[in-house]
Amino acid sequence: MGETGFRYSILASGSSGNSFYLETEKKKILVDAGLSGKKITSLLAEIGRRPEDLDAILVTHEHSDHIHGIGVLARKYGMDIYANEATWQAMEGKVGTIALEQKHIFELGVTKTFGDLDIESFGVSHDAACPQFYRFMKDDKSFVMLTDTGYVSDRLAGIVENADGYLIESNHDVEILRAGSYSWNLKQRILSDKGHLCNEDGADAMIRSLGNRTKKIYLGHLSKENNIKELAHMTMVNQLAQADLGVGIDFQVYDTSPDTATPLTTI
The missing domain is CATH 3.60.15.10 (Ribonuclease Z/Hydroxyacylglutathione hydrolase-like)
Incomplete structure (x- = not known):
């Protein structure tokens, strides 16, 4: 290694x-x-x-x-x-x-050291007691996990900026969710500031966070009922391209699965 x-x-x-x-x-x-x-x-x-x-x-x-x-x-x-x-x-x-x-x-909001790895915790906006996600750092490389949040503030985008890799939430397509069979209360919860990021908001968070180090973006936490993998992927790629970012050239966008592991990757 x-x-x-x-x-x-x-x-x-x-x-x-x-x-x-x-x-x-x-x-x-x-x-x-x-x-x-x-x-x-x-x-x-x-x-x-x-x-x-x-x-x-x-x-x-x-x-x-x-x-x-x-x-x-x-x-x-x-x-x-x-x-x-x-x-x-x-x-x-x-x-x-x-x-x-x-x-x-x-x-x-603290950074802990585990052997040769530093891990920073940061808060997100989600309907849990005290939800936190993590940035992993070693040898000037970093990877950020950011799912289960209703929105990404500019402050949070700053905390997670310019990582080498991201796992970002693309939970739902708003139209599919609105038209779907979920109860009104559940729809409201998902769409709220303490819910989950829709495809567009996940892309917007990436536009504000990624930097010249960024090589890999993984789309995570897709809803089986309220999203389609291809739609989530297309939304991310299109919004990054519209923002004049080097999607497919400087960095790649990858899908994840609810039941299959992504290949073990070195960053």
Whole structure:
């Protein structure tokens, strides 16, 4: 692997479950485990990795599509689990018993060092207790995870700017959502400032955040009911092109899947 950067795979991304894997020469880390322990194990196997080798799981927030398998994995393999205080409280009763020595606090707005990797947490606008996502940094390389937010403020765009890679939310197409079968209350929640980014808003966030270092943009957390992969991709590419950004030349746009891992990639 050499001395630079790190490797990652988006194991699963979508409303049915989310999990992100990242490794350096010293650490193997999972962010969220929103599928069954068995499914996470099979997704890791797709990239030639095993849950028993994980050093830690970082939690973004307490919704089940992000924590479903955390308790099982923690009990079976004994890795450290990190979340902020409010998220730990909100997870009570949802993840079963996790041994005290495995429970760690990772507060909002701080940078923690895990071996040779620095991880910065930042807040997002979502209807959870205290949702936070992460920027991973090593050897002057960085990758940003940013899903599950109703909007991206200019301040947040500044915090995450000019990363080498992004996982950005493209949750729904507004027209499909409005015309769909969801209840009015649920539609309102998704469309609100504490909901999820639509395709256009995800693209707008990227236009304000990406920089000359950026090489890869992954579209994440697509709704099965309220989006179409091709539409999300086209919206992102078209808006970036209209903003005169070098989409397809300076950087590439990639899709993710709710049930298949992206290839293990070095950044």
